[in-house]
Amino acid sequence: xxxxxxxxxxxxxxxxxxxxxxxxxxxxxxxxxxxxxxxxxxxxxxxxxxxxxxxxxxxxxxxxxxxxxxxxxxxxxxxxxxxxxxxxxxxxxxxxxxxxxxxxxxxxxxxxxxxxxxxxxxxxxxxxxxxxxxxxxxxxxxxxxxxxxxxxxxxxxxxxxxxxxxxxxxxxxxxxxxxxxxxxxxxxxxxxxxxxxxxxxxxxxxxxxxxxxxxxxxxxxxxxxxxxxxxxxxxxxxxxxxxxxxxxxxxxxxxxxxxxxxxxxxxxxxxxxxxxxxxxxxxxxxxxxxxxxxxxxx
Amino acid sequence: xxxxxxxxxxxxxxxxxxxxxxxxxxxxxxxxxxxxxxxxxxxxxxxxxxxxxxxxxxxxxxxxxxxxxxxxxxxxxxxxxxxxxxxxxxxxxxxxxxxxxxxxxxxxxxxxxxxxxxxxxxxxxxxxxxxxxxxxxxxxxxxxxxxxxxxxxxxx
Numbered sequence: 001x002x003x004x005x006x007x008x009x010x011x012x013x014x015x016x017x018x019x020x021x022x023x024x025x026x027x028x029x030x031x032x033x034x035x036x037x038x039x040x041x042x043x044x045x046x047x048x049x050x051x052x053x054x055x056x057x058x059x060x061x062x063x064x065x066x067x068x069x070x071x072x073x074x075x076x077x078x079x080x081x082x083x084x085x086x087x088x089x090x091x092x093x094x095x096x097x098x099x100x101x102x103x104x105x106x107x108x109x110x111x112x113x114x115x116x117x118x119x120x121x122x123x124x125x126x127x128x129x130x131x132x133x134x135x136x137x138x139x140x141x142x143x144x145x146x147x148x149x150x151x152x153x154x155x156x157x158x159x160x161x162x163x164x165x166x167x168x169x170x171x172x173x174x175x176x177x178x179x180x181x182x183x184x185x186x187x188x189x190x191x192x193x194x195x196x197x198x199x200x201x202x203x204x205x206x207x208x209x210x211x212x213x214x215x216x217x218x219x220x221x222x223x224x225x226x227x228x229x230x231x232x233x234x235x236x237x238x239x240x241x242x243x244x245x246x247x248x249x250x251x252x253x254x255x256x257x258x259x260x261x262x263x264x265x266x267x268x269x270x271x272x273x274x275x276x277x278x279x280x281x282x283x284x285x286x287x288x289x290x291x292x293x294x295x296x297x298x
Numbered sequence: 299x300x301x302x303x304x305x306x307x308x309x310x311x312x313x314x315x316x317x318x319x320x321x322x323x324x325x326x327x328x329x330x331x332x333x334x335x336x337x338x339x340x341x342x343x344x345x346x347x348x349x350x351x352x353x354x355x356x357x358x359x360x361x362x363x364x365x366x367x368x369x370x371x372x373x374x375x376x377x378x379x380x381x382x383x384x385x386x387x388x389x390x391x392x393x394x395x396x397x398x399x400x401x402x403x404x405x406x407x408x409x410x411x412x413x414x415x416x417x418x419x420x421x422x423x424x425x426x427x428x429x430x431x432x433x434x435x436x437x438x439x440x441x442x443x444x445x446x447x448x449x450x451x452x453x454x
Binding site: 001002003005023026027031033034035040044046048072089095096098099101102121183184185197291 | 299301315318319340341342345348352354355356357360361362364365367368376408411412422426427429430431
């Protein structure tokens with residue numbers, strides 16, 4: 001058994017290469033271990049003090065978001081709130097203030113839960129994941145990264161160091177909406193994110209929709225762009241909702257039946273497209289959408 | 299396997315010998331010997347175990363104690379101002395915001411962190427600030443009044 005506190009990415013990568021598992025806030029790892037889901041790994045490397053894993057930086061290729069950004073940082077970061085708002089909507093709904101302070105964006109992504117809140121927003125915004133190991137680095141799409149519930153295609157020696165987002169576009173808005181039974185310490189019953197770009201005449205120029213908690217991984221809705229381009233924003237929502245319900249492959253568990261999830265994902269997808277289009281049109285809807293326009297639990 | 303390290307709790311450095319996987323809550327209660335921090339659900343849901351880590355709230359039941367090395371841990375025992383109660387403690391008593399009292403230490407830690415980042419929280423912000431803390435005596439209205447009274451008191 002060992003516990004190492006890394007202060008640089010290189011130190012962390014050496015420990016990972018030797019078989020240690022990374023721990024940041026521990027909100028999934030420690031709780032999961034005590035639930036008997038998976039024993040706490042014998043060798044751990046703490047990555048929560050690595051400065052180079054934090055922060056949001058603008059570069060020529062867009063924006064680099066450090067994997068160690070906490071949900072509390074994500075939901076208040078001016079670049080994310082301003083141009084990639086759906087991610088802020090999602091982080092603002094995670095857990096409680098304490099979960100949001102220690103829980104990280106990278107942890108949410110690498111835990112690989114199909115119900116993760118930040119996954120659908122990152123997907124519709126075209127994020128890619130930068131992985132590094134002692135032998136080098138690679139950047140993969142999120143679709144390639146997520147392999148199934150709690151599983152990713154990252155090798156054990158690889159660390160997620162950052163998420164990369166393409167440059168923000170004009171007249172583009174995004175939103176994440178989830179169905180929840182209560183307002184704190186909740187996991188999405190179902191969730192939907194949308195990114196909408198409007199043309200000068202106010203019709204939809206491009207759109208992407210992705211869904212949480214209705215499939216083994218985050219699900220991108222196929223054909224939504226083709227179906228919605230050229231429609232008015234008001235007409236787009238219901239069509240997106242119908243496609244989402246049709247493509248969802250939900251399970252029944254103690255939180256909801258598959259039928260209920262299939263119905264509600266349509267409602268959430270419609271609301272996400274509506275809110276994203278309103279933001280694209282310049283309307284200011286505070287983060288998170290769930291609270292500011294009364295979606296989700298009362 | 300036990301591991302040895304030091305933990306700064308309420309400004310005092312304690313030597314700790316504990317299993318690597320032992321959570322911060324158990325180390326605070328069993329190794330450090332401060333029992334004001336409570337174990338409620340032991341599942342990161344109820345907030346009875348809330349402590350501050352470098353001033354930010356954390357569920358100590360779900361945080362490894364070894365990870366708190368080199369950081370400042372504040373527990374309910376660390377909020378008093380010498381012999382005087384913290385304004386939050388006094389206002390909770392005055393508002394009748396303490397019923398069975400089991401959630402109170404965690405509520406105070408969350409409220410303290412809230413008031414440090416938002417001096418005069420709106421009611422909804424106060425609710426969100428305490429949203430990781432459950433009170434099964436259903437005393438939320440009085441607890442929120444105590445937080446509001448404290449915000450007013452500390453900022454006038």
